[in-house]
Amino acid sequence: xxxxxEFEPAPGDTVLAARHxxxxxxxxxxxxxxxxxxxxxxxxxxxxxxxxxxxTLMKILSGVTTPTSxxxxxxxxxxxxxxxSDARDRGISIIHQxxxxxxxxxxxxxxxxxxxxxxxxxxxxxxxxxxxxxxxADLEEDIDPLTLVQDLRLGQQQIVEIxxxxxxxxxxxxxxxxxxxxxxxxxxxxxxxxxxLTARGVSIVYISHHxxxxxxxxxxxxxxxxxxxxxxxxxxxxxxxxxxxxxxxxNFDLGSPPTGYAFGEVALSVEDVSVPDASSSERSxxxxxxxxxxxxxxxxxxxxxxxxxxxxxxxxxxxxxxxxGRILLGGNDISRFGIAERIARGLVxxxxxxxxxGLVQTMSVGANLSLASIGAFxxxxxxxxxxxxxxxxxxxxxVHVKTAGGSAPIGSLSGGNQQKVVIGKMLTTNxxxxxxxxPSRGIDIGAKAEVFRxxxxxxxxxxxxxxxxxxxxxxLSIAHRIIVMHRGRISAxxxxxxxxxxxxxxxxxxVVSDHEEHRSHHRDRR
Amino acid sequence: MTDxxxxxxRSPRVSADGFSLAKLLLEGRAFFALIAIIIVFSLLSPxxxxxxxxxxxxxxxxxxxxxAVGMLLVILNGGIDLSVGSTLGFSGVIAGFLMQxxxxxxxxxxxxxxxxxxxxxxxxxxxxVGLVNGVLIAWLKVPAFVATLGMLYVVRGAALLMTNGLTxxxxxxxxxxxxxxxxxxxxxxxxxxPIGVLVMAVIAIIGSIILNRTAFGRWLYASGGNERAxxxxxxxxxxxxxxxxxxxxxxxxxxxxxxxxxxxxxxxxAGTSYELTAIAAVVIGGAALxxxxxxxxxxLVGAFVIGFLSDGLVIIGVSAYWQxxxxxxxxxxxxxxxxxxxxxxxxxxxxxxxSPTSPQKDKATTADPALEKxxx
Numbered sequence: 001x002x003x004x005x006e007f008e009p010a011p012g013d014t015v016l017a018a019r020h021x022x023x024x025x026x027x028x029x030x031x032x033x034x035x036x037x038x039x040x041x042x043x044x045x046x047x048x049x050x051x052x053x054x055x056t057l058m059k060i061l062s063g064v065t066t067p068t069s070x071x072x073x074x075x076x077x078x079x080x081x082x083x084x085s086d087a088r089d090r091g092i093s094i095i096h097q098x099x100x101x102x103x104x105x106x107x108x109x110x111x112x113x114x115x116x117x118x119x120x121x122x123x124x125x126x127x128x129x130x131x132x133x134x135x136x137a138d139l140e141e142d143i144d145p146l147t148l149v150q151d152l153r154l155g156q157q158q159i160v161e162i163x164x165x166x167x168x169x170x171x172x173x174x175x176x177x178x179x180x181x182x183x184x185x186x187x188x189x190x191x192x193x194x195x196x197l198t199a200r201g202v203s204i205v206y207i208s209h210h211x212x213x214x215x216x217x218x219x220x221x222x223x224x225x226x227x228x229x230x231x232x233x234x235x236x237x238x239x240x241x242x243x244x245x246x247x248x249x250x251n252f253d254l255g256s257p258p259t260g261y262a263f264g265e266v267a268l269s270v271e272d273v274s275v276p277d278a279s280s281s282e283r284s285x286x287x288x289x290x291x292x293x294x295x296x297x298x299x300x301x302x303x304x305x306x307x308x309x310x311x312x313x314x315x316x317x318x319x320x321x322x323x324x325g326r327i328l329l330g331g332n333d334i335s336r337f338g339i340a341e342r343i344a345r346g347l348v349x350x351x352x353x354x355x356x357x358g359l360v361q362t363m364s365v366g367a368n369l370s371l372a373s374i375g376a377f378x379x380x381x382x383x384x385x386x387x388x389x390x391x392x393x394x395x396x397x398x399v400h401v402k403t404a405g406g407s408a409p410i411g412s413l414s415g416g417n418q419q420k421v422v423i424g425k426m427l428t429t430n431x432x433x434x435x436x437x438x439p440s441r442g443i444d445i446g447a448k449a450e451v452f453r454x455x456x457x458x459x460x461x462x463x464x465x466x467x468x469x470x471x472x473x474x475x476l477s478i479a480h481r482i483i484v485m486h487r488g489r490i491s492a493x494x495x496x497x498x499x500x501x502x503x504x505x506x507x508x509x510x511v512v513s514d515h516e517e518h519r520s521h522h523r524d525r526r
Numbered sequence: 527m528t529d530x531x532x533x534x535x536r537s538p539r540v541s542a543d544g545f546s547l548a549k550l551l552l553e554g555r556a557f558f559a560l561i562a563i564i565i566v567f568s569l570l571s572p573x574x575x576x577x578x579x580x581x582x583x584x585x586x587x588x589x590x591x592x593x594a595v596g597m598l599l600v601i602l603n604g605g606i607d608l609s610v611g612s613t614l615g616f617s618g619v620i621a622g623f624l625m626q627x628x629x630x631x632x633x634x635x636x637x638x639x640x641x642x643x644x645x646x647x648x649x650x651x652x653x654x655v656g657l658v659n660g661v662l663i664a665w666l667k668v669p670a671f672v673a674t675l676g677m678l679y680v681v682r683g684a685a686l687l688m689t690n691g692l693t694x695x696x697x698x699x700x701x702x703x704x705x706x707x708x709x710x711x712x713x714x715x716x717x718x719x720p721i722g723v724l725v726m727a728v729i730a731i732i733g734s735i736i737l738n739r740t741a742f743g744r745w746l747y748a749s750g751g752n753e754r755a756x757x758x759x760x761x762x763x764x765x766x767x768x769x770x771x772x773x774x775x776x777x778x779x780x781x782x783x784x785x786x787x788x789x790x791x792x793x794x795x796a797g798t799s800y801e802l803t804a805i806a807a808v809v810i811g812g813a814a815l816x817x818x819x820x821x822x823x824x825x826l827v828g829a830f831v832i833g834f835l836s837d838g839l840v841i842i843g844v845s846a847y848w849q850x851x852x853x854x855x856x857x858x859x860x861x862x863x864x865x866x867x868x869x870x871x872x873x874x875x876x877x878x879x880x881s882p883t884s885p886q887k888d889k890a891t892t893a894d895p896a897l898e899k900x901x902x
Contacts, residue, residue: 319758340760349758357758362751362818371748372759374741382739425759 015040015203016061016092016172021070023056023227030056032227033070038172043194043204045214045235047243048224054207057224058174061205062094063087091171095178097207099157101164103150108132110149111164135163138196140189153306154181162190166197173197174205179213180441183304183470184504191217209444210471211243223247244445254449254477257298257496258456264295265330267464268316268347268433273325275311275488284323285311287488293464295432298455300479301468302503308488309468310352313435317349318342330432343372346432350422350439352468358422359410366392366406368421373428391428399424399454416447423451427458434458436467440474452478472500555863556810556827559856563831567838574841581720585788587833588722589614589781591826593800594807595726595733596777598825601808602737602750603770604817605663605670609677610778610804613655614797616685617648617782622694622792624648625708638700641707645783652779653772655681660768674771678801685794693793697786712787722784726826729777734822746770751818806853807832810860812867831856 016038023031031053038044038061048054059065061072063081071078074090081087084094101110108128117124117131132145141159149157158181165173179187194204194217208214215221221238223231223246231246268291275286286308293299303309314320316327318339327335329347337345351357359368369392370377377387392406399420403413410418419439426434436455440448456478459465469475475482476498484492484506492506568575593610600607624644627636639647655677662673697708714721737743748756749763757763781800786792811828813820832853839849 317758339757340762343760351758356752357754360748360751360755360818363747367744367747371744371756371761374744378741382735383741383744
């Protein structure tokens with residue numbers, strides 16, 4: 001694409017204009033003279049890989065940091081924001097990707113945290129609850145205002161986060177990855193809410209790793225790469241390929257199923273496994289599910305949030321106890337073994353939430369990588385440091401972790417590289433079966449493609465891979481077989497040549513069928 | 527090393543290069559504090575700076591140092607052990623009881639176990655107290671604070687019950703019974719160094735090896751840093767947790783033996799509130815109460831800071847009340863500095879926002895793509 005971006009100032013409908021924004025940190029140029037317009041009543045989407053400077057730009061626009069040079073014009077007036085609350089007072093608010101809720105408080109208390117509605121006798125809880133209910137109705141989410149946030153699933157927590165931002169009337173709303181944990185239906189609802197907001201003149205800045213999803217809602221696309229804008233365009237003129245090309249500078253492909261070898265024996269076999277719901281004993285989140293995976297095979301499990309994917313994988317890995325059924329690894333029943341024993345026998349899990357379940361933040365990259373295979377470098381009673389170093393260095397090379405070295409703190413890595421560390425940690429145990437729960441969550445498209453390439457390489461060498469995803473595009477990449485889960489059961493099974501529509505229909509999220517249902521209801525009433 | 531792209535590997539290197547005096551002072555703060563204490567008291571008192579005095583003070587430190595090593599293991603695991611003071615007292619009482627001879631009525635004999643048997647039995651007892659703590663915490667999910675607080679009372683009560691509140695005064699043993707030598711721990715010196723100090727050194731070295739060179743040590747750091755991640759990596763987190771409390775109990779028992787040997791008596795109230803001093807030593811040594819961070823070296827320095835400070839205050843004649851105030855102030859200061867140190871490291875990935883404090887911090891947040899993402 002054109003290196004010098006076409007830049008068309010549109011004074012009338014530009015509510016906020018950032019001009020020649022430069023942000024340097026020491027010698028690093030995070031932003032190199034960026035011009036960015038937020039259009040009144042429109043959704044402006046900012047695309048870019050991790051590290052492109054999206055967040056820096058958003059932090060500047062929301063007053064969290066100040067630019068090294070450049071100006072911000074709000075309604076044509078030059079402004080400087082002294083703080084985030086200063087920007088908020090001027091009508092700019094931001095939904096951070098990272099949830100910032102108090103899990104021990106109710107939905108109502110979280111939404112009004114810090115700006116409680118005062119009544120005659122203290123906080124007017126009734127009014128707060130009423131407004132919360134209205135927000136939840138707007139978002140079509142059946143959440144009682146008094147539910148504790150910790151009892152909500154991740155997607156619902158994200159809804160609460162969004163509701164909190166909506167409860168403040170702002171003119172400009174910046175949404176950084178608001179949908180990372182939402183189901184397709186919830187995303188639809190959010191998009192409807194966004195359209196309502198824009199119709200009322202609210203301007204939205206939208207950032208998402210789900211490119212296709214973002215494409216649906218965007219009016220205007222801006223692509224940022226290495227601190228500079230590489231392309232801007234009206235949504236009418238662009239497609240996925242255009243975005244990806246401008247983001248990464250080349251054609252991108254998540255890969256295809258590895259071929260050229262025959263699958264081996266059945267490596268993992270799940271027989272009639274049920275997992276009880278943690279909150280109610282009658283319901284099962286995984287309901288008598290059976291599944292067999294051969295070595296060398298890559299199986300993708302697709303499903304909405306709450307379909308039971310995570311529970312199934314955690315049960316196979318030994319984190320959750322099944323209420324029935326058997327799990328066989330290479331023909332041996334491993335149901336009664338703990339996690340450590342399963343790892344030793346070659347069954348590993350890469351968990352969904354790498355911060356919470358994958359990494360030890362207090363340890364170095366190397367100590368994280370070697371954590372699951374300590375036994376491999378214990379000599380006598382003691383750890384062999386030289387052997388550990390060899391193992392860590394091999395692992396860093398093997399999974400292409402970009403790091404200053406094994407002793408670097410784990411927090412110094414990018415999200416994609418942290419994910420590679422979690423995968424590398426499990427791969428160093430030489431597993432026969434690898435389960436990955438949403439391995440692409442929150443990592444950029446380049447890292448995603450690298451992770452998938454790594455998995456197909458390993459599969460070609462005989463590893464059985466099972467990964468879950470909530471992005472259809474990912475099902476249609478490296479998987480030989482696609483399994484769709486719906487309410488704890490397998491609702492459909494496809495080969496690698498399935499279509500997106502088939503998969504989405506089987507997961508129960510097809511919007512089309514919902515509409516038909518509504519229509520039939522109407523007919524009935526008539 | 528790997529094909530680190532210049533862009534992504536920049537931030538860690540930059541912070542490594544930005545090594546400043548302030549950072550050195552912050553990270554070595556306990557050590558510098560110790561040196562400062564030694565200098566100040568040496569100037570204030572001619573008696574302070576002498577080998578003899580240092581050895582005397584070191585033998586005072588030994589009791590707390592041994593407790594603190596055990597406490598460090600527990601704190602690294604993210605727990606706390608409030609029962610060590612009581613365990614220390616109870617161990618002394620049990621040692622005293624065994625030294626008086628165990629009367630087996632049904633056989634009509636009195637057993638006088640030799641001193642080494644007494645020592646082993648007392649250590650087993652300490653391990654048992656730790657086992658109860660560990661099982662309560664790891665398997666029955668009682669919060670560590672509550673479980674060990676309960677044991678603090680139970681064990682102290684047991685010690686009082688055994689002696690009826692009295693003290694065993696005669697721990698010397700009799701040559702004809704073959705149980706002499708108990709005072710060896712508290713009074714003897716090897717190469718002019720008190721045995722208690724040597725025991726502390728040995729325990730510290732063993733602890734250091736366990737932490738740095740064994741699988742158990744790695745498991746301990748991992749499960750203290752993130753229990754869920756450790757568990758999913760195959761770390762036997764529950765066993766680690768139980769073991770840690772047992773080791774802490776053993777350390778308390780050893781300290782109990784040394785203390786009662788030094789005093790040649792075993793009172794049921796010995797070691798009251800020692801658990802707090804041990805925790806203070808660990809905290810001054812830079813360990814995080816949230817687990818996963820800390821080391822033996824720092825903890826020992828922490829114990830020496832407390833010991834040398836309070837002994838120094840005694841030597842220059844400051845009242846015991848003021849000593850308490852000073853000790854408290856040092857603890858608060860230590861925690862304050864811990865907070866500063868760990869804020870820099872821990873909070874970086876999650877909250878990149880905030881005010882532009884140090885240029886270094888801001889650099890890390892943006893040069894690093896990971897932080898960029900999470901920071902939003």
